[in-house]
Amino acid sequence: MKALLKHTRVSKKETFIKVTGSKSESNRLLLLQALYPSIAIKNLSESDDTRVLQKALQVESGLVDVHHAGTAMRFLTAYFATKEGAEITLSGSKRMHERPIKILVDALCSLGASITYLKEEGYPPLQISGKKIIHNQVTLKANVSSQYISALLLIAPSLPHGLTISLEGKITSVPYIKMTLALLDALSIENTFKGNTLTVHPKSNVSQTECVVESDWSSASYFYSFVALGAIPSVTISSYSEKSLQGDAALASIYKELGVKTVFNASETSVTLSASEEKHVTNLIVDLANTPDIAQTIVVTCFGLGIGCTLTGLHTLKIKETDRLSALKNELEKFGAQVSITNDSLQLESCNIKALSEKTKETIVVDTYSDHRMAMAFAPLALQFLVCMNDPMVVTKSFPSFWEDIQKMGVLADFQ
Ligand SMILES: O=C(O)C1=C[C@@H](OP(=O)(O)O)[C@@H](O)[C@H](O)C1
Numbered sequence: 021m022k023a024l025l026k027h028t029r030v031s032k033k034e035t036f037i038k039v040t041g042s043k044s045e046s047n048r049l050l051l052l053q054a055l056y057p058s059i060a061i062k063n064l065s066e067s068d069d070t071r072v073l074q075k076a077l078q079v080e081s082g083l084v085d086v087h088h089a090g091t092a093m094r095f096l097t098a099y100f101a102t103k104e105g106a107e108i109t110l111s112g113s114k115r116m117h118e119r120p121i122k123i124l125v126d127a128l129c130s131l132g133a134s135i136t137y138l139k140e141e142g143y144p145p146l147q148i149s150g151k152k153i154i155h156n157q158v159t160l161k162a163n164v165s166s167q168y169i170s171a172l173l174l175i176a177p178s179l180p181h182g183l184t185i186s187l188e189g190k191i192t193s194v195p196y197i198k199m200t201l202a203l204l205d206a207l208s209i210e211n212t213f214k215g216n217t218l219t220v221h222p223k224s225n226v227s228q229t230e231c232v233v234e235s236d237w238s239s240a241s242y243f244y245s246f247v248a249l250g251a252i253p254s255v256t257i258s259s260y261s262e263k264s265l266q267g268d269a270a271l272a273s274i275y276k277e278l279g280v281k282t283v284f285n286a287s288e289t290s291v292t293l294s295a296s297e298e299k300h301v302t303n304l305i306v307d308l309a310n311t312p313d314i315a316q317t318i319v320v321t322c323f324g325l326g327i328g329c330t331l332t333g334l335h336t337l338k339i340k341e342t343d344r345l346s347a348l349k350n351e352l353e354k355f356g357a358q359v360s361i362t363n364d365s366l367q368l369e370s371c372n373i374k375a376l377s378e379k380t381k382e383t384i385v386v387d388t389y390s391d392h393r394m395a396m397a398f399a400p401l402a403l404q405f406l407v408c409m410n411d412p413m414v415v416t417k418s419f420p421s422f423w424e425d426i427q428k429m430g431v432l433a434d435f436q
């Protein structure tokens with residue numbers, strides 16, 4: 021399937037959008053709910069990744085296919101490995117079988133788990149026989165993916181002696197680790213994070229607790245981009261609060277530099293994004309090691325504004341849904357951008373975007389590489405170029421109503 025993106029008129033009145041719950045918070049809470057059924061969850065994410073995890077948690081033996089869902093793959097590996105009696109084949113999409121998992125598998129096996137590789141060593145699919153784990157000390161590398169660490173933290177309180185995790189190397193995507201710990205705190209599960217050591221105490225039950233998931237900040241990034249590129253003067257999105265567990269809430273300060281003002285409406289738990297009077301910077305320099313999922317949105321916004329950017333801390337992008345650094349370079353160059361990449365950074369040169377969009381008469385076909393964020397990050401360029409999106413339904417991985425919601429931003433997807 022393809023989608024021809026049409027730029028339509030929008031009413032200048034303020035518009036409102038309800039965004040589904042954070043997929044990171046939802047997936048953590050679902051895992052914890054499987055361990056402690058007294059937890060109730062509100063505003064659960066409607067993403068494919070959350071649905072896949074929810075369904076997988078019902079399975080006791082046999083095949084579980086998580087498709088493209090990275091957190092589901094990593095969290096379920098730890099969950100099934102420590103669930104006595106579980107006999108599971110855990111597989112995923114072709115890309116999932118290229119996303120490394122050895123660091124987590126080695127950590128679990130050192131604790132006494134039984135996990136074997138069914139194809140290539142270090143990668144899914146996995147054969148897991150759930151065991152009672154009595155060890156409580158583990159060491160692992162922390163510079164590849166924080167998901168391995170969150171996976172261990174989530175099952176840690178269910179182990180008879182809890183778990184002490186020693187992290188080696190520079191810790192990546194730290195806010196996601198802090199989110200996991202904050203959710204344990206919310207359930208009164210004792211934990212500490214000191215230097216490179218994480219400790220979680222055992223907990224046999226959790227009292228009845230209702231957890232309300234904040235809406236997804238990574239999904240909010242696309243509205244920031246639309247506002248920055250002048251789609252609409254202002255949009256209010258819910259349900260968000262100033263004190264967030266999600267690292268991607270850093271969007272508010274990053275997009276201040278890109279000309280978008282953020283106002284939190286505390287009583288309505290919403291946030292209003294509007295074009296600010298302050299001019300945007302002419303070159304954006306930002307380290308995204310804490311917020312890898314908004315890299316694609318930011319670079320495309322900078323291109324749409326005609327400004328340059330230097331993004332660093334991108335070492336995890338190569339092992340996500342696709343190699344996001346190469347994908348960004350390939351697709352931005354189709355629009356006439358000048359992009360250079362290394363293993364952990366991206367540099368975009370400034371350009372005369374008005375001249376570029378006026379002289380480009382042909383439709384630019386954007387490939388999405390089975391990556392929801394490629395489709396969503398590039399969609400705002402339909403305000404300036406004729407864009408045709410290949411495989412547009414990839415968005416359902418995190419944001420199923422994306423194409424419907426962006427009609428309010430003046431972009432209509434004509435599916436063909
Ligand atoms: O724990 C999580 O919910 C996530 C952690 C991050 O992964 P890495 O730690 O691999 O960067 C992020 O990119 C992913 O979308 C969600």
Ligand SMILES: C=C(OP(=O)(O)O)C(=O)O
Nearest residue numbers: 088089090091313340341
């Ligand atoms: C990287 C992502 O997800 P995951 O690693 O969970 O597949 C993402 O949603 O951008």
